[in-house]
Amino acid sequence: MIGHSIASISRAVLDLLYPPVCPGCGADCSEESDPICSECWHRLIYLRGPFCRTCGHPTTEIHGPALCDNCPVPQPAFDRCRSVVQYCEIMKRIIHAYKFGGRRCLAKPLSRLLFWGCQRYYAGERFDAIVPVPLHSARLREREFNQAAEMLLHLKEKAGFTVEESIVRRIRPTEPQSQMTGMERHTNVAGAFEIVDASKVRGRRFLIVDDVLTTGNTVSEVAQVLKNSGAQFVSVLTVARATANHPS
Ligand SMILES: [Zn+2]
Ligand SMILES: [Zn+2]
Numbered sequence: 001m002i003g004h005s006i007a008s009i010s011r012a013v014l015d016l017l018y019p020p021v022c023p024g025c026g027a028d029c030s031e032e033s034d035p036i037c038s039e040c041w042h043r044l045i046y047l048r049g050p051f052c053r054t055c056g057h058p059t060t061e062i063h064g065p066a067l068c069d070n071c072p073v074p075q076p077a078f079d080r081c082r083s084v085v086q087y088c089e090i091m092k093r094i095i096h097a098y099k100f101g102g103r104r105c106l107a108k109p110l111s112r113l114l115f116w117g118c119q120r121y122y123a124g125e126r127f128d129a130i131v132p133v134p135l136h137s138a139r140l141r142e143r144e145f146n147q148a149a150e151m152l153l154h155l156k157e158k159a160g161f162t163v164e165e166s167i168v169r170r171i172r173p174t175e176p177q178s179q180m181t182g183m184e185r186h187t188n189v190a191g192a193f194e195i196v197d198a199s200k201v202r203g204r205r206f207l208i209v210d211d212v213l214t215t216g217n218t219v220s221e222v223a224q225v226l227k228n229s230g231a232q233f234v235s236v237l238t239v240a241r242a243t244a245n246h247p248s
Helices: 002-017 038-043 089-100 104-121 137-143 147-159 182-189 217-228
Strands: 080-086 129-132 168-170 193-195 205-213 233-241
Touching: 038 089, 080 104, 089 104, 089 147, 089 205, 089 233, 104 147, 104 205, 104 233, 129 147, 147 205, 168 217, 182 217, 193 217, 205 217, 217 233
Parallel strands: 080 233, 129 205, 205 233
Antiparallel strands: 168 193
16 A cells, blocks of 8 residues: 555656656647557558568569668578558657657557567467567666567567567677668677577577667677577567658
């Protein structure tokens, strides 16, 4: 009872400090159970196929080549990547509030998009484990949580997946990639990850999960270390992705 009262008081204090506004549009959400307002949900743009068979960028060619102009350079190490919504302005604000604005409660609604993506793009696929893209320990200390892992906590509850949070480790931090060319991005993340326990990787099928796909080089590098340790198949799913008409 006392614990409950303290929780209510802390919540009231937090609401005063950070009024529960929708991160997409700033609308008052104090009466809502969902931290994202219904209008913003409706304004999200779901990616529609046909898609590049490898990176999942929308294309006009139904039977296009295996790689497209938007695939990571050089050739991606993952077998397949899909994303749920466009990295539009609203999504940028939501993800920014989630990662940098202390709105950790956004993990749950964002995980709903991941769940939708799993059902839509990977129904019938067998994955032995789901792997969140790891953060470097210094970044983790600063942010206090890994945005991908936090979403997976909710996805795991919903879908009963096995989440392997410590199979891959980020051994060095990487620089922001928005101003880099394809090859520079590749060099930036090369060697940034390592496998912690190869016996948990050999012959297994993985799904890597992240919040946003911009260039695809980061998830490709995670896929590369998994493949180097004998992973049989590596797919990727992200909540949002930058596209040619909505770049990061
Ligand atoms: Zn809104
Ligand atoms: Zn592609």
